[in-house]
Amino acid sequence: MSKSIKDMGWDELVQGAALFSFEGEVDYEMSQVQPEDRDYAETNSRNAYVGDWRVEKPVFNKDFCIDCQFCWIYCPDTSIIARDKKMIGVDMDHCKGCGICVEVCPTNPKSLLMFNENTDNEEALTQWPEKSEEKGE
Amino acid sequence: MSGNKVIKNLKSFSTAAERFEGSHVLCPGCAHSIIVREILNATNDNLVVSASTGCLEVCTAIYPHTSWDCSWIHIGFENSSTAVAGAEAMNKALRKKGRIGSDVPEPKFVAFGGDGATFDIGFQWLSGCFERGHDMMYVCLDNEVYANTGGQRSSATPIGASATTSPAGSTSYGEKQNKKDIIQIMAAHGSPYVAQVAPNKWKDMIKKIHRGFDTKGPVYINAMSACTTEWKFAPHETIEVSDLATDSLVFPLYEIIDGTELNITYRPKNIVPVRDYLGAQPRFKHLFKPEYEYLIKEWQERVDAYWEYLQRREEARV
Structure with a gap:
């Protein structure tokens, strides 16, 4: 997502209201990688x-x-x-x-x-x- | 690396990479998130999770934020079990057709529901899933009340508890019906593994969760979840109240394998009187009036009788 979700209009949101926890594709094992090495998306509550x-x-x-x-x-x-x-x-x-x-x-x-x-x-x-x-x- | 995490002690467990993020909006001191963290952190496998409407669902997915670091489905009040069962059936079908390669590791399927979603509203769906025998785990976060909508009684609310639709007052002592024995009901479905867990006994819980993940077929886990808002104790007392619940045997920790083999997994060294458990929660404070003393006595008798029953069943292996 290039545009911040907070700046999007209602018709620009992802269909099905899917929220992504991470940016891009996750090609590592979640259970092995500590939070500081993960690429969190803006929509992850870690950023709240x-x-x-x-x-x-x-x-x-x-x-x-x-x-x-x-x-x-x-x-x-x-x-x-x-x-x-x-x-x-x-x-x-x-x-x-x-x-x-x-x-x-x-x-x-x-x-x-x-x-x-x-x-x-x-x-x-x-x-x-x-x-x-x-x-x- | 897949399969269960090897957890020898709490220090080695603490090296786990978190899969459930903070800044969800559950109440401070809520036991739901303690249980969810313990379950998600216990495995290395990929997870497909869903949650029934309830505190856990609405508080961990407040738009535009999500707290889940795994695939998670937002679904209705009654059908978290069927949503996950559907995902499980799809996974099986796509693998058969070769559209998911055999190099992709098998994920684990977990559904979470509150006691309202499990005991009342979603019971028919849950029963169906267990009858069809999907390879999934269903976790009931049992806080004995509809906490998300303001504390209405559910069929998990025990006798004497004051809830907003069964309030204690001058003519009533609160809830009149006893709690449904959901664990025996699920065991009677022929489930290969059914267990009761509590967040304060984390080691017992991890053992049961591991066993549940290793079991093929529908697994039911009843997790005692002390609710600071509706049980009305202070947020920092969550673990203390949970300890009282397990040590007074109001929530005995046991498992049933294949519907017959019952094992008690935690025997408290000092059994606490039920009176102490009730006294720690202001939802029961009216029971301490002289006219309702008999209810506390009945509580104690009921808990003792049930403990006796469990021990007999453990011995008899039936």
Whole structure:
């Protein structure tokens, strides 16, 4: 598609309202190629933004992370970025701030915590709690 | 590379390339997308997917965006099963005629439906697919309510739940009918593999999905999907509520092979009282009034009896 779908008139849209996830022909195996190496089409929701849904955001502190990947498997919004068995960070364009990742984090103190959306990440890291004596739930 | 992904642990699973993209508009904390991600990421095969009308369909394909990195068919409320069955039959016919070469790898066919689309509206279509024996997998995302249209009761809604068409109030305790036992119904169709899964038990789920993909013939998967909006708990509690559901045995995890061989795949170390499961969801909060205490007792008895029944069937192999 050369023209952006947002600029098209109703009679220029693809018949059957087909939406394409990728540009051109996909000649690689989808299950083997990580998202950064894929050629996403404008109509893929990866190019959309839901970051403004958040009231609170998860902040990742890599000092305590044990790369268990609980956050990765339980994230409903495909927002936890894991590469080479390591947790790298949170995709803030797609995170809706549900807080599941914080809830399932098993470390003490947690390696992910919710902070107000307007809090600076650096500042949030300075407010990180100490290791608590109480055993987690 | 085709076939199932080899998944030894969560770390090796996390190297999977995502096939379901973010920025769909499901509620924050929705279990639907957790289940869909776990299923799509478990296989290396190409996929042909369809979804019945419901939260999953409308939220993952809001024009002009799609969240699916595989072939996906947008279809009516009742016929996701038949749409995929048709695609499967077409694939078979075209291969026979040689119009799809044998070098093209076989895709897998998956249909998703909500509990409304599975238990009520699409049941006739689903039943037909299973009778004809298409090589497909049908996944029911069971959140026990018509969540997409505003929380009307479906035949999956359990006794005592407050839904918008069966509200709890001064004269009623909410839903009066018990939930349809869809898994036994699908097993009675002669399906080679029927199972119940939950997103919080991901390893059990992946094992069942792999087995389902390896099975020739129609496979039915009932996936427990905790609904933050209609079960009325906070978005971050999804996994916690799912844990309560599986540990209280309200959603026992088991599989039925060839309609007879029943295996219980998850036995909780500590069985949680059903009261805790009900208490975590404000849709049941009226049951904690003194006049409705007897309903909680009945719930517990019903769950215990069903667990007993499953164990007996597992032992007897019938």
